[in-house]
Amino acid sequence: MRWRTDSYKLRFRIPSWGVKKYDVTEKVRKFYPDVKKAYLYVDYRHPIAYAYAGLRKPADRPLSLQIKDWEHGYMLGRMSKERRLGFMKVRVWYWVKFPARLETIPPLYAIHHTQHHTHAEKTVEKIIGKQNIEKIKNNLTLQILSGVIVGTTVYFITNKLLGGKNGK
Structure with missing residues (x-):
């Protein structure tokens, strides 16, 4: 996809919603089950960029990609514009990138931190062995x-990098 930032040339009819708040808890829980609440704030006033998508309405993007976009601070929306090709009118579709902010309770960085510790515990379990781990209750x-x-x-x-006695 080739992104263009000159959205003023396209003259989309941008919705006059301003900043809109969506409850995306159920969608986010599919990937982060520990999330209690999740809200997505989308600023429709200032599109970041757009890309041509074709003459047919593009299919929905996978939920994993949508959530990744939200985490990176934007949301992709599908928008169409009627264009003239000779004597015919054709509906042309575009992906439009809007600024967005994903707010979760608890924050995602806390969830990522917990997942990292779970991975470290599994590594310890592999090194020590399951039978010994069962003995360690705490x-x-x-x-x-x-x-x-x-x-x-x-x-x-x-x-080793600094060339100490153990690194030789």
Whole structure:
């Protein structure tokens, strides 16, 4: 897709909604189950860019891509414009990029942080073994062990890069 930023030339009929708030909780929960509430704020007053999509209405984009766009600060909307080709009128479709902000409760960075720790715990489980892990009942112990493994790895990498006695 070739994005153009000269949207004033296209003269879309931009909806006069201003900034609109959407409840997207159910959509976001499909990818982030820990989200309690999610709102999407879209600013329709100032389109960022547009791209030609064809003479037919483009299909919906996958939900995973939509959420990724929202996380990156924009939303893609499908808009059409009637054009004249000789004596015929043709409806032409475009993707229009609008500024957007995704607001979640709890914030997504907290959810990403939790997912990272879960991955670290699974790594510790692989190293130590499931039978030994079952003996360790305290979840805090797993987090401490994963921190020790990460810290030791960083220590040895740093030591090797700096040419310390362990790096030779």
